[in-house]
Amino acid sequence: MTDSSTINPSMPFAAIILAAGKGTRMKSARHKVLHSIAGKPMLGHLMDELARLDPAKTVVVLGAGREEVEPFVVERGASVAVQEDQLGTGHAVLRAREVLADFDGAVLACFGDVPMVRAETVAKMLETLNAPDAPTCVVLGFRPNDALAYGRIIADNAGRIGKMVEYKDSSAEERAVNLCNSGLIAAKAADMFALLDRVGNDNAQGEYYLPDMVMVAQADGRHSAVIEAAPWEVAGINSRAELADAERAWQDRRREQAMADGATLVDPATVWFSHDTRIGRDVTIEPQVRFGPGSSVADGATIHAFSHIEGASVGAGCSVGPYARLRPGAVMEEGSKVGNFVEMKQATLGKGAKASHLTYLGDATIGAGANIGAGTITCNYDGYFKYQTEIGEGAFIGSNSALVAPVKIGAGAIVGAGSVVTKDVETDALVLARGEQSAKPGWAKRFRDAMIRKKAAK
Numbered sequence: 001m002t003d004s005s006t007i008n009p010s011m012p013f014a015a016i017i018l019a020a021g022k023g024t025r026m027k028s029a030r031h032k033v034l035h036s037i038a039g040k041p042m043l044g045h046l047m048d049e050l051a052r053l054d055p056a057k058t059v060v061v062l063g064a065g066r067e068e069v070e071p072f073v074v075e076r077g078a079s080v081a082v083q084e085d086q087l088g089t090g091h092a093v094l095r096a097r098e099v100l101a102d103f104d105g106a107v108l109a110c111f112g113d114v115p116m117v118r119a120e121t122v123a124k125m126l127e128t129l130n131a132p133d134a135p136t137c138v139v140l141g142f143r144p145n146d147a148l149a150y151g152r153i154i155a156d157n158a159g160r161i162g163k164m165v166e167y168k169d170s171s172a173e174e175r176a177v178n179l180c181n182s183g184l185i186a187a188k189a190a191d192m193f194a195l196l197d198r199v200g201n202d203n204a205q206g207e208y209y210l211p212d213m214v215m216v217a218q219a220d221g222r223h224s225a226v227i228e229a230a231p232w233e234v235a236g237i238n239s240r241a242e243l244a245d246a247e248r249a250w251q252d253r254r255r256e257q258a259m260a261d262g263a264t265l266v267d268p269a270t271v272w273f274s275h276d277t278r279i280g281r282d283v284t285i286e287p288q289v290r291f292g293p294g295s296s297v298a299d300g301a302t303i304h305a306f307s308h309i310e311g312a313s314v315g316a317g318c319s320v321g322p323y324a325r326l327r328p329g330a331v332m333e334e335g336s337k338v339g340n341f342v343e344m345k346q347a348t349l350g351k352g353a354k355a356s357h358l359t360y361l362g363d364a365t366i367g368a369g370a371n372i373g374a375g376t377i378t379c380n381y382d383g384y385f386k387y388q389t390e391i392g393e394g395a396f397i398g399s400n401s402a403l404v405a406p407v408k409i410g411a412g413a414i415v416g417a418g419s420v421v422t423k424d425v426e427t428d429a430l431v432l433a434r435g436e437q438s439a440k441p442g443w444a445k446r447f448r449d450a451m452i453r454k455k456a457a458k
Contacts, residue, residue: 007053007119009126012105014189015055016096019043019112020063020083025239031065032237033112034072037247038254038275039293042115042237043069045275047076052119056105059096060112088207089183090199097193106130108186109210113237116246117184121229125186128159128225136191136217137224139164140184144231150180151211153226161224164211168204179226181211182234191217258285274310286322294328312344315351333368346386347378350393362386367393367411375400392427 023032033043040048043060050058058078062069063086070080081095093109100107106126110117121140129138139161141153152174154163164181165174187195195213203209214224232249236242254277255268262281265271270287273279277291280299289303292310297303301314304321311328314320319337329346332338336349339356347364355361355372363380365388366372376397378389389403392411397403399417409415410427419433 005052007123009053009123010130011126012056013053013122013126013186014057014059014100014103014105014107015050016081016093016100016107016109017043017046017050017058017060017078017112018089018092018109019069020061020066020086020092020095021113022064022086023113023238026243027240031068033069033115035237035243037115037243038250038273040275041072042243042246043072043112044076045115046110046112046117047073047078049117049119050108050110050122051076053122055108057100057103059099061092061095063092088201088205089210090196090208090212093210094193094196100189103189105189106186107189107192108184109192110184111236114182114184114234115237116233116235116250117229118233121227121233122186124227125184128227129186129188131225133223133225135160135225136187136195136222137214138186139211139214139224139226140182140234141179141226141228142182142231142234143178143228144180147175147178147180151183152177153179153181155179155226159225159227161214161218161226163218164214166203166205166209166211179228182229183210183236184234185210185213187213280316289321295326298334363405364389364391366391367395369393370395370397372397373399373401373417377402379404 019033026032034041037045059081060073060078061081061083063083066082073080079099081099083092083095106129108122125138125140129135139153149167151164151166152170153161154177155161195216198216199208199212201208217224235246237246251272254273255265255271258279259265263279263283263285265285267287271285272290274291274293276293278296280297282300283297284302286303286305288306290308294311295309297314298316300316301318307321307324309326312326312330314332315334317335318332323340324338325343327345330344331348333349333351335352337354338344341357342355342359345362347361349366350368350370352368353366353370357374359372359376362378363386364378370391379402380386387405389405390408392409394412395409396414398415401415402420404422407421408424410425410429412428413425414430415421416432419431421431421433425431
């Protein structure tokens, strides 16, 4: 789900996103954080959500495969820091210190493979950090159904942290606690870097753990706090299976949102949205419909079963499908219709116009009220270049016609069925461009009889 609304946090902050891991469990040549959920890389989900809070700076810490991720980061206006050696999350955050040398606000440390954190949750972390009791650190916790091997947070009912411990270093009693550490931590910049400088690596993994800064602060007599998020919000993605789980969870939330906003999903589990799909009110979406990036559907439209819509705009009251495909640049104006096995690409179907079956409309403009007969093709490509077809208002294109672009069909014109049109057609004209029909009485019977005798002779 894409929410572009802005949130004003209680204090200026910078975000440090850790994305230096190799992601070996993905078994992929592509960097882990560039794998997509709902058509957007997981790192893009996180960066776009944080952008709602207008961070003063965003720093992405990269390591292995950074040449693949860096252009994506820079395109979004963020900075890059490099962690050459994988010495733990605390060590990774320290790699961003130089970029934030002149920044004295709050710092959020988060993870490129934990992409679903909401801006509202980050705002709450900052609000807690800025509270009158002034915690040194604010940790984001969660309570999963199965705590597995997550690090544990021991806290009182007010959220004041008594202890944080990694699973491998925890006791049986500590493992019985179900408040787990997501890894996300907020602190003021000066505190975060000073505390991390004092974190050691005397642990089972020999790494510098980011959460240990909380215990360093506690040793100084300074307290930290925990706030909680829903488990789905802090789910990490390390494998293809976890990526699929995240996709399913995202789609379920988006389907619920679409229905809450006034759309009817006949079989919700079979409708798949993209991260930026926009659906109006009183839209009906039948089973097995998929939306790719850049699609919008206006109020009152119906998307029939097995249709695929990507990069397309469907106007109010339109009807699409079943089995229709709208490709990038397709525009359906109010009340227009495409039926079964119709494909549109870089084409506009005017108000009330219809293409009911078995038609390809590419690089075309179709006027209001025009009727495109079954089997019509706009022949827009000669193997080297694309050309435009223009069909005027109220024109009627007969079935099985080929319109060889560039060509213009005038308003109100009629193209006879089976025509191959290579020249412009005047307004209100009739064009017939097909071979003349001739008949030879009895020929078919004579042919069959001859073939039967020939076959019998063999």
